[in-house]
Amino acid sequence: MIIIYEPEGSEPQPFDAGRGKLRASEIQIIERTADARWPDIKEAAAEGSIHAMRVIVWAIRKRSEPTLRFADFDPFEGELRSRLDAREVRAYAEDILKEYGENPDDLAAAFDELRDAAYDREDTDAAIADVTAPKDPAPAPEPESLPVHAYKELETVSPSGG
Incomplete structure (x- = not known):
């Protein structure tokens, strides 16, 4: 504050x-x-x-x-x-998005009120941009690799089954 x-x-x-x-x-x-x-x-x-x-x-x-x-x-x-200081602005921006994220008009109005209550408008605009930015999906997990001993077993098995 x-x-x-x-x-x-x-x-x-x-x-x-x-x-x-x-x-x-x-x-x-x-x-x-x-x-x-x-x-x-x-x-x-x-x-x-x-x-x-x-x-x-x-x-x-x-x-x-x-x-x-x-x-x-x-x-x-x-x-x-x-x-509001920068930390408070960020927390409020997250809460506002959760509450009004489905209604663009209410979301815009709530963000305007947040700008008015904040000490630094640039901090507020940055927090709003950050919380509303599309999030990258989680990276796909790497395929599981076989343990080293499994590779050795595969090397010893011949294609003819013997």
Whole structure:
């Protein structure tokens, strides 16, 4: 998950809160500050909870601003939004194809929604192209070869049967 902080008049600042991007100590601080468990906080942030996004961005910003207090990081409504990272986009693209693969109109609409929810449109287009690409059939199995001793037995048998 990427959380974008965009104060009015400033450039967007992306904060990557995806899997493996936060230290355990940061997650503990987030849990303690939000008074919730990390899985619940991630889900809430993905759903647009301002509180969850604020706590996560604050914890990440503390890396470069160690003295930043939670009370001092108070964005205005609309300055925080969450977007899907490349890994999440890929998983959603696979799920969308499974669910809507038989209905091209619904599939196209769902992929458009995925593009809107993603942080990087190029990652999204690549994931969609990959999951919708025709898959090569499995290669035909090699014919079984006879064990070495079977060849020796064939050599000793004469065509006349003797």
